[in-house]
Amino acid sequence: MAGKTLYDKLWDSHLVQQRDDGSALIYIDLQLLHEVTSPQAFEGLRMHGRKPWRLTSSLATPDHNVPTTVEERKSGVNGIADPVSKIQVTTLDDNCDEFGITEFKMTDMRQGIVHVVGPEQGATLPGMTVVCGDSHTSTHGAFGALAHGIGTSEVEHVLATQCLVQKKMKNMLVRVDGKLSPYVTAKDVVLAIIGKIGTAGGTGFAIEFGGEAIQSLSMEGRMTVCNMAIEAGARVGLIAVDQTTIDYVANRPYAPKGDHWKMAVEAWQDLVSDSDAEFDEVVVLNGADIKPQVTWGTSPEMVIAIDQDIPRPEDQADPVTREGYARAWKYMGLEGKKTLADITLDRVFIGSCTNSRIEDLRAAADVVKGRKVAESLKQAIVVPGSGVVKAQAEKEGLDKIFTEAGLEWREPGCSMCLAMNADKLGQGEHCASTSNRNFEGRQGFGGRTHLVSPAMAAAAAIAGHFVDVNELVKQ
Amino acid sequence: MRPFTKHTGIAAPLDLANVDTDMIIPKQFLKSIKRTGFGKNLFDELRYEDEGQPDQDCTGRPLRKDFVLNQERYQGASVLLARNNFGCGSSREHAPWALDDYGMRSVIAPSFADIFYNNCFKNGLLPIVLTEAEVDQLFKDVEANPGYELTIDLEAQKVISPSGAEFSFEVDAFRKHCLLNGLDDIGLTLQEADAIEAYEEQRMKTAPWLFQARSL
Numbered sequence: 043m044a045g046k047t048l049y050d051k052l053w054d055s056h057l058v059q060q061r062d063d064g065s066a067l068i069y070i071d072l073q074l075l076h077e078v079t080s081p082q083a084f085e086g087l088r089m090h091g092r093k094p095w096r097l098t099s100s101l102a103t104p105d106h107n108v109p110t111t112v113e114e115r116k117s118g119v120n121g122i123a124d125p126v127s128k129i130q131v132t133t134l135d136d137n138c139d140e141f142g143i144t145e146f147k148m149t150d151m152r153q154g155i156v157h158v159v160g161p162e163q164g165a166t167l168p169g170m171t172v173v174c175g176d177s178h179t180s181t182h183g184a185f186g187a188l189a190h191g192i193g194t195s196e197v198e199h200v201l202a203t204q205c206l207v208q209k210k211m212k213n214m215l216v217r218v219d220g221k222l223s224p225y226v227t228a229k230d231v232v233l234a235i236i237g238k239i240g241t242a243g244g245t246g247f248a249i250e251f252g253g254e255a256i257q258s259l260s261m262e263g264r265m266t267v268c269n270m271a272i273e274a275g276a277r278v279g280l281i282a283v284d285q286t287t288i289d290y291v292a293n294r295p296y297a298p299k300g301d302h303w304k305m306a307v308e309a310w311q312d313l314v315s316d317s318d319a320e321f322d323e324v325v326v327l328n329g330a331d332i333k334p335q336v337t338w339g340t341s342p343e344m345v346i347a348i349d350q351d352i353p354r355p356e357d358q359a360d361p362v363t364r365e366g367y368a369r370a371w372k373y374m375g376l377e378g379k380k381t382l383a384d385i386t387l388d389r390v391f392i393g394s395c396t397n398s399r400i401e402d403l404r405a406a407a408d409v410v411k412g413r414k415v416a417e418s419l420k421q422a423i424v425v426p427g428s429g430v431v432k433a434q435a436e437k438e439g440l441d442k443i444f445t446e447a448g449l450e451w452r453e454p455g456c457s458m459c460l461a462m463n464a465d466k467l468g469q470g471e472h473c474a475s476t477s478n479r480n481f482e483g484r485q486g487f488g489g490r491t492h493l494v495s496p497a498m499a500a501a502a503a504i505a506g507h508f509v510d511v512n513e514l515v516k517q
Numbered sequence: 518m519r520p521f522t523k524h525t526g527i528a529a530p531l532d533l534a535n536v537d538t539d540m541i542i543p544k545q546f547l548k549s550i551k552r553t554g555f556g557k558n559l560f561d562e563l564r565y566e567d568e569g570q571p572d573q574d575c576t577g578r579p580l581r582k583d584f585v586l587n588q589e590r591y592q593g594a595s596v597l598l599a600r601n602n603f604g605c606g607s608s609r610e611h612a613p614w615a616l617d618d619y620g621m622r623s624v625i626a627p628s629f630a631d632i633f634y635n636n637c638f639k640n641g642l643l644p645i646v647l648t649e650a651e652v653d654q655l656f657k658d659v660e661a662n663p664g665y666e667l668t669i670d671l672e673a674q675k676v677i678s679p680s681g682a683e684f685s686f687e688v689d690a691f692r693k694h695c696l697l698n699g700l701d702d703i704g705l706t707l708q709e710a711d712a713i714e715a716y717e718e719q720r721m722k723t724a725p726w727l728f729q730a731r732s733l
Contacts, residue, residue, distance in 0.1 A: 058712055063691045063694075064691075067706065095713075096717075098730050098731060106547075124548075126548040126572070129548075144731060167726070167727070176607075191607075199703050199706065203706040204717075205713055207702060207706065209689065241602060242535075242602040245602070245628065246631065277632060298729070302725060309723070309724065341535055341537075362600065365534075460539075460544050462544050462547065462548065479539070481540065482539070483539060487562065487568035
């Protein structure tokens, strides 16, 4: 019999009940909650007179709606100018108080984007099942945890039962061999993967990312890769546990301590796919071939390397692709443009659950240090992923580097990634963004998003247009 | 949950691949803390020329005339025909809530994104996967015949055209059971409370760190 994949092992260790019809009851160890997808779930509990099954399995923090200016943040939830956003954040606070769920409220320095906060606090641990009403929950798979996004009905289901009804997914291995070139980051790797397999390439699969290029990434980089598994259609992204994982988790506030730590570390050694495990599909990339990536269109799969020409609709053989490209060209205003450098940028956003961790901020600061943001830009903002990231960055003086270069230094939250707060693009504006989705209207009505790494966003901020960061740093 | 057994309704063709959940219901409408009222903002950016605001009265907003649901012949549509990878992107259940609130009972496409597909079943909305060739055929038939209605029979797992042509589809047995009977699956899972407790007891021995109370 073939060995087990990491996904198989995680599935088996959380199986409460296998049913005859192929569905299964899977136990959930950790549920993260935020203000957007939880109110209707709590309301459902109240309507049926149900209580959370196990309180210690939940952790909440507001992130999508929170303002990021110092002024608005001074007085906590009362400082939110948008009355509708304020109600949503207040509702989360009230629900967590009523049901007894641990919440990092807006004034808590541990507040931040759920997918930054969970790992940072050691709430996310290897071998867990982790869910959240947010598709980017795949992020936590970087720890060898089975993590995926769910809808609000399932948020309620997990609160009430600690379980989910699931069907097992198929196994895919995406192996990135060899070493990465300078300034080619985790973000470039995952964008290149999406470019190769497409936004539906991983539908129905749990993707395990492996190979030398993945193993050599830090935990921050691994989180960036798993974060965007969903952009390749896979709800679940996974990376095997190794010493890098264990070193990151050690001594985090919620990480196991003493004997429990020793016991946990021993158990975590098994969180790798067996050498004879069989995958339903294997995709291989060569790390050395990957160059800095930039999306040109309105889907993450519409991505090219910085030195490539923007693909034209008329060159596409498939009619549905041609139609999609034509629509994207029109929306993105690409008529008359040949390369990425021809696009004049209006704004730059460095942040989001994909790229707002300390390493991301260091990479961006390293590029802008001693340089100035292009005068043609309307705005460039840096939004740390959590209060803890913000404090660390300030300790290292990164905030000063950003503000001296002409970037704004903000308070933590999801911010311009999906523009539920005041940070958004105007109609027709182009933005170099370290976020995860370039869908129509995602960052604001009529806004045009180009996804890039923090280093590439920083380089674009300096040049005012896209440029290979390797070229910029030589100047 | 409202049961789904058999439904006949006007089909509307949305001829666009990779329709994401930001398109189905843009983010500004996610600020609601209710499950209802999203229908008027379904496909807001495709449907209206201006930028929609939460709690806005949408009557009188300028419509995009070329958008399928704004065309006279598709008024009252309750079956949406769509292309590959429908519902990709965010996990927002507001997407099926908006489709449902608008009056859609079923979406037919060659493929769906996983989370969206799953969310539909929780809301009495039936996502149906047919082959690309079948969906292509339906697109042609719908466009050629005003007032074209499709019948969906969940028990028989068939989509039936006005001419009597039948298209079979697959659906997971448990989901079908819940949808046919309008069952609340939380109640069903709670019937297995003993099994969940037994799992926890066993797991507490092998992985006790997962059950530790956290100090604030």
